[in-house]
Amino acid sequence: MRRRDTGARRRAARFLLGLLPAVLWGPAQAVPVLEGRTLRYEDGSRLVWQRSYPAALGDLSGPLEVGGVTYLGVGPEVYAYTARGRVLGRADLPGAVTSLDASGGVVRVTTAGDGYAERFTLAGGAAGPSVQERVVFPPDPTVTQWLLRAAQAVPEAGVQAAASEDPTNPFLLLRLAEQRRRAGDSYAALSAVRRALGTSLPFPAWVQLAARLDTAGYPAAADLALDRARRDAAGRGLDPDVPVSRAALGAYGNPSAYLGTLLDQNRLARAAAWIGYLRELHPRFEGGPALYARYAGILEAQGRAGEAEEWRQFSRSLRTGTLYNLGADGLDTVRDAARFLVLALLLSVGAALVVLAVRAWQPQGEATRPLGGRFRAWLRRPLARSRLISVAYASLSERFLLTLLLAGLVVSLGGWQWANLAGAALRSPALNIGTYGGGWGGAGLGDLNLRPGPDSALLIALASQLDGDDSLARQTYTGALPDACALNNLGAISQARGDEAQAREQYRAALSARPDLSASAFNLGLNPGTPDSSFQRTYRPGQPRLCYPDQRSLTRAVTGDLSVTLRQALLHPAQVLTPAPGRSARLGWALLGAALLSALMALSLLLPRTRLTPAQARAPLTRVLALLLPGSGLMNSPWGGMLLLAWAAVLTALAPWSGLVTFPALPLLASGALQGGLIVTLAVIYILNAALLLTAEVRHYRHQRWKARADS
Structure with a gap:
């Protein structure tokens, strides 16, 4: 009897020991497990389902199980699976998923970018996960x-x-x-x-x-x-x-x-x-203007001239708000125009300096002989030699003309540099993705080193507003006031929080400041017929229209105007040579050199003029050069400067013929009709120059005869 009781007790003890883990830890649960690139869903030792992901799909993150749904990051996607392995949905994210967590009871996703990271919240549902931000x-x-x-x-x-x-x-x-x-x-x-x-x-x-x-x-x-x-x-x-x-x-x-x-x-x-x-x-x-023009040409070739003209008009309407309303490629036009002016001014300055140097050559040699010679005098007596430079033999009006030409050269070189810098900045990817904001766009704006001012404040605030941070946007917009665009967008924030009266007041103030602002007109119910208003009515009905900075505003934000580039050259020369997108070191050196020459020429206005004898002033070679270089022999009169600049401009316009210099953004210079007109203009300039020189010779001859009679 005792043996039976002992055996029963042992069997009961073994049963209780086997039951203890189940009591302590409960029944075994199915869990997702990631092994290498295979996601396995296991219920204890039983495999429920599995999925494999090729390496080409990117890195895997997770898995994370929340509420019976398994989340897995695959490259820039987050897939949601049911307990039976069915795909519940997919969340599309802007970068590779690096982590998933469910802290706080919600699924949070972290994505990695180049130097930045973004955090998103996933909301579950029957249709699958959706990103709340x-x-x-x-x-x-x-x-x-x-x-x-x-x-x-x-x-x-x-x-x-x-x-x-x-x-x-x-x-x-x-x-x-x-x-x-x-x-x-x-x-x-x-x-x-x-x-x-x-x-x-x-x-x-x-x-x-x-x-x-x-x-x-x-x-x-x-x-x-x-x-x-x-x-x-x-x-x-x-x-x-x-x-x-x-x-x-x-x-x-x-x-x-x-x-x-x-x-x-x-x-x-x-x-x-x-x-x-x-x-x-x-x-x-x-590339839109070229494609619109091509499409319009095809329509016109098929006899659909009305449609073709409508597309051309639409393409022209896109120039509004661009630099000088020249269109999206307006900066290229400005750059080539600056290059044109630089070459023309270089020709005119060079011609003037050659004539002055040849005219002063003989008297300069005689004057510098006691100082050790024309070149050695710079080492022996530099101060005395500096008073005998070629321009010292020029009249005050001739020196003043040279100063003006060199100042124009400085401005032209500055315009060339400015166009390069502004063009490179406006081509920044952060400004050319169809919208603003987001982690990638914010990182790109940070790399642009925007200039402090209303235009930069407008751009930064707009990005914050689009990202949903109205508080930061409202605070930043205050730095852009009283800009009409900022007023309109502040009205949109007021309307979003239910303050219709203040919103309409801000819209009216914006429209008063800029009567052509279609965003404020749209928000006031005036129904402007612009493409952006049509887009808003169709695809964002009931939402206020935001105002976006135009190309002129963006240019001021990223580069500033021409005065900024010129001020840097004069006050911070080293900054002009600092490497930057769009900045050329050779162009920087040319700008600094032209600025130095312009300053020296301005100082030369204070030098007393060294007189020339009539024979020296009218040397044969000088008279030949005055005939070959129109205007260079008449720099004492306004006609001289006009002829010199006109001659240099015509030669520069004819330069594309040689193939050595081209102006792609100025196609008019390559047209055959214009080239014929330029040749005629050049001939007229030479004829007019010869006539003026002949008139001056006759006047000089008469003056000499009158003087000879007076002496006799």
Whole structure:
């Protein structure tokens, strides 16, 4: 009896010991585990599901399980999976995901950029994860083309399985549709296309998908994809008032290149849809004027002159707000105009100095002989030699003319340098992605070293406002007041917080300061017919229209005006030679040298004139040079300066004929009709110069005769 009791006790003890772990730790739970590049979902020792990710997709982050949903960062994407391995959704982020955490009860994602990091909050739902903050995509193809690359990396035999595993990737579904169509199953192909259009995508992916749908023969689906691209871009803060570079447009689906392909193929019906997309969302894209002109030319060749003229007028309307209303490439025109003036002034200064040096050569040699010679005198008696320089033999009016020419040369060189600096700054990627703000854009603005002032404050505040930080934006806008653009955007902040009365007051103040400000007119309900207002009505209905800085404002923010460059050259010479985007060391040295020569020539005005005998002043070689270099022999009169500058300008305009000097942004100089007119003008200048010299000779001869009679 005792043996039986002992055995029962032992069995009960073993049962209780086996039950103890279950009591202490509860039942085993399924958990996601990342092994290498394979995500495994395990329920104890049982494998529920697994997914493998090729190395081409980028680094993996996580996994993180919250509320029965598993999150995994794959490159710039965060995928959400159910407990059964079904893809719940995908969040598109602007950089590679580096960490996932659920501190505070919400899913937080960190993405890495070049020298910066961004934090985003994911909100879950039946449709999958969504990013609560604004996402600004950098013009980086590794980010914007990730879905396309992921689909292209799948071998042909594995497309169906990959599309089943990831139904959120429309490029996989489109490949599946093409397979079904080749197999003769058009119904299944259309079904796959409809499923592709039912996905959630950022606008760069919509543009890429539209191009592939167009190529595959689904034009209606392509138009729908383009419309969704516009709406997604508008929701992310992209605006037609902000320019887009060729590189950014390439990262955002490259619609301009595809439009060029359609025009090459003479598919005007499809080209109209794509150029309409660019006109609405990215009208100020790099290379736009040339593409608009090409499209207008094709329309005109088909007898559609009215449409062609409408496109030309639209292209011309985009010049408003640019530098001198010259268009997006206006700085190139200013640069070439400055180069033209530099060459013309160099020719005129050189001609004047040659004539003065030849005229003073003989008397200068005689005067410097007691000092040791023309050149050795600089070492022996420099002060005395400096009083015998060539310009000391020139009259006050001749020296004054040279001073003016050298001052003009300084300003022209400064304009050339300024155009280079401003052009390089305005081409900064941070200012050419169709919007402002975001981590990538903020880091780019920080690298620009914006000049303190209202224009910089407007740009920084606008970026903060677009990112949703109205408090910081309102504080920064105060540094831009009373700028009309800042007043309008402060009104938008007031309207967002429900203060309609103050908002309308600020809109009215902005419109009073700038009657042509379409943003304030739109916000006051005046319905201006500008492209940006039409875009706002269509894609951001009910929202106030923000004011964006134009090219002139951006130029002042990044570089300042011409006076800033000239002031740097005069007050901070070393800064002119400091390497910077758009800054040329040779041009900097030329600017400093011209400024020094101009200052020395101004000082020469104080030198007493060394008289020349009539024979020395009218040496034969001097008279020949005065005939060959128009105006150089008449610098004592206003006619001399006018002829000298006109002669130098005409020669500079004819310089492209030689091929040694070109002015690409001044195409008028290359026209044959203008060249013929320039040659005629040059001949007239020589004839007029000869007539004036002959008149001066006759006057001198008469004066000599009168003097001889008076002496006798």
